[in-house]
Amino acid sequence: MDWGTLVATVSGGSIAITGTVLADYLRHRREDDRGIGAQRRAVYIEFITAAGICHARLRHLAQDPGGESDMDALSRAAMSEAGVYEARERLFIDATAAVAGAGQAMFEQLRAVRQAVAAGASITSTAFHDAYHPYIGAVWRYRVAVREELEGRSLSPAAFGWEGWDGTDRCPICRSAAALAP
Numbered sequence: 001m002d003w004g005t006l007v008a009t010v011s012g013g014s015i016a017i018t019g020t021v022l023a024d025y026l027r028h029r030r031e032d033d034r035g036i037g038a039q040r041r042a043v044y045i046e047f048i049t050a051a052g053i054c055h056a057r058l059r060h061l062a063q064d065p066g067g068e069s070d071m072d073a074l075s076r077a078a079m080s081e082a083g084v085y086e087a088r089e090r091l092f093i094d095a096t097a098a099v100a101g102a103g104q105a106m107f108e109q110l111r112a113v114r115q116a117v118a119a120g121a122s123i124t125s126t127a128f129h130d131a132y133h134p135y136i137g138a139v140w141r142y143r144v145a146v147r148e149e150l151e152g153r154s155l156s157p158a159a160f161g162w163e164g165w166d167g168t169d170r171c172p173i174c175r176s177a178a179a180l181a182p
Contacts, residue, residue, distance in 0.1 A: 054082035062123040102145035109135035137166035
């Protein structure tokens with residue numbers, strides 16, 4: 001028996017099997033990574049969508065705060081009915097730390113808007129805008145965190161010709177209030 005042929009055959013077979021197993025492992029890993037990425041993308045969109053629905057309802061309530069009797073209850077209902085709490089919990093489970101942190105900051109600012117509306121702030125009041133603009137800034141910081149994670153690309157206000165994310169430079173109410181200030 002020629003031991004060289006046997007060793008070469010066994011070595012070749014081992015290399016082939018190892019290569020096949022490694023290729024299969026890498027293929028499954030890539031598929032898992034794509035699945036996790038798709039799941040995170042869905043959770044990130046669900047959270048910002050729920051926050052957007054809540055924000056729209058709060059703005060609607062702030063259109064005529066004197067027209068409703070219990071603004072606190074209505075603003076709380078806007079938060080819960082929009083599904084923000086559930087989406088936030090899913091975000092905490094599936095998000096990376098950077099996106100979860102940006103999402104929590106956005107949630108806290110949304111709660112500040114809710115509190116301003118609950119206190120009776122109208123959409124044109126300083127109290128509303130003091131809560132609204134930090135919320136808008138937090139929304140954009142969340143978007144930037146998601147974009148950096150999912151696409152590896154950054155985004156800045158300058159890309160839109162803006163000075164900052166919070167929108168105060170583009171807000172006619174805030175600009176007129178600043179012009180009236182001594």
